[in-house]
Amino acid sequence: MLLTTPILAGPREDLLAQYATAAKAAASAFSGFSAARGKTLHTQAFVGGKPDTPACTSCHGQDPRSAGRSLAGKVIDPVAVSVSPSRYADPAKVEKWFKRNCNEVLGRECATQEKGDWLTYMFSQ
Amino acid sequence: MTIPYRPLVLGFAAIAFSLVLLQRAQAGGSHFFAPVADPVVREECGSCHMPFAASMLPADSWQRMMGNLKDHFGDDASVDAETARRITGYLVANAADTGGRRYSDKLLRGVAMNNAPLRITELPKWVREHRKVADWEWKHKDVRTRANCAACHRDAERGYYDE
Structure with a gap:
């Protein structure tokens, strides 16, 4: 998938466009975000983070359209935009959770490419 | 003239009982802890776990906790400086030894207010x-966690x- 600039740009599309700009600046070979890569990132198990939370799905659940649950029992709204249309409207909030959750799950911060892929997957769901 | 002791005693007992009930109702009994009212605190302290009542810990414990959100019982719960100030203020x-005292007296009995645990469950x-x-x-x-x-x-x- 090539870099697509959505015609109807809302806050979510703006955010993705910003990530695309940053990703291109970080790697000139950048050729757009991929929902398929985002899905892999979302479901794959990592070893670098906390043993309690090896994958995004540890808390968010296997199905992005279903609610998840934190380790402390709190219900987490579904991550898919189709069922949680108010998500990803606040860039600061998105960054806050990427920072925390990538550290917990991957044991490192996520690259811009990964964030964009993950968001693209969730926007498509 | 004989003083009607029985009705008087009964009357006083009834009034005393009502007062105790009223006081408990106002305080909500010993199992009531006013939920967090500030929307920012509800959001920031209630995403991973429920937003715990401020009256469950003394101010000193909250201050120490807010001073180390990067390692919040093993998790990174850091927020920006402005948000942290607002949460700490609330x-x-x-807290148990300030505005929330009337909820906390039993839970915090015998606990040093300047050396209390950071975990409510301790x-x-x-x-x-x-x-x-x-x-x-x-x-x-x-359940999974306390x-x-x-x-x-x-x-x-x-x-x-x-219960």
């Missing part, structure tokens, strides 16, 4: 109240922690 103003009164909860119950898939008050206390989010 928690300190409504308060001696909390431990006593939960001593009968079996290990398998804590490990139940709907921070999950609402798994058993259905009205915890509204401030009621009755």
Whole structure:
């Protein structure tokens, strides 16, 4: 998938466009975000983070359209935009959770490419 | 003239009983802890676990906790400086030894206000109240952690922690 600039740009599309700009600046070979890569990132198990939370799905659940649950029992709204249309409207909030959750799950911060892929997957769901 | 002791005593007993009831109703009994009212605190302190009542810990504990959000019981819960200031302000103003005193007197009894635990679940009164909860119950898939008050206390989010 090539870099697509959505015609109807809302806050979510703006955010993705910003990530695309940053990703291109970080790697000139950048050729757009991929929902398929985002899905892999979302479901794959990592070893670098906390043993309690090896994958995004540890808390968010296997199905992005279903609610998840934190380790402390709190219900987490579904991550898919189709069922949680108010998500990803606040860039600061998105960054806050990427920072925390990538550290917990991957044991490192996520690259811009990964964030964009993950968001693209969730926007498509 | 004979003083009617019996009616008087009964009357006083009734009034005293009503006063105790009224006082408990006002304080909500010993199992009520006013839920967090500030929307920012509710959001920031209530995403991973339920937003715990400020009156469950003294101001000093909240201040120490807010000073190290990067390692919040093993998790990174850091927020930006402005948000941290607002959260700390709310928690300190409504803590067990400040604005939330009337809810906290039993939970915090015998605890040094300047050297209290950071975990509510380490308060001696909390431990006593939960001593009968079996290990398998804590490990139940709907409980899993002692921070999950609402798994058993259905009205915890509204401030009621009755059995």
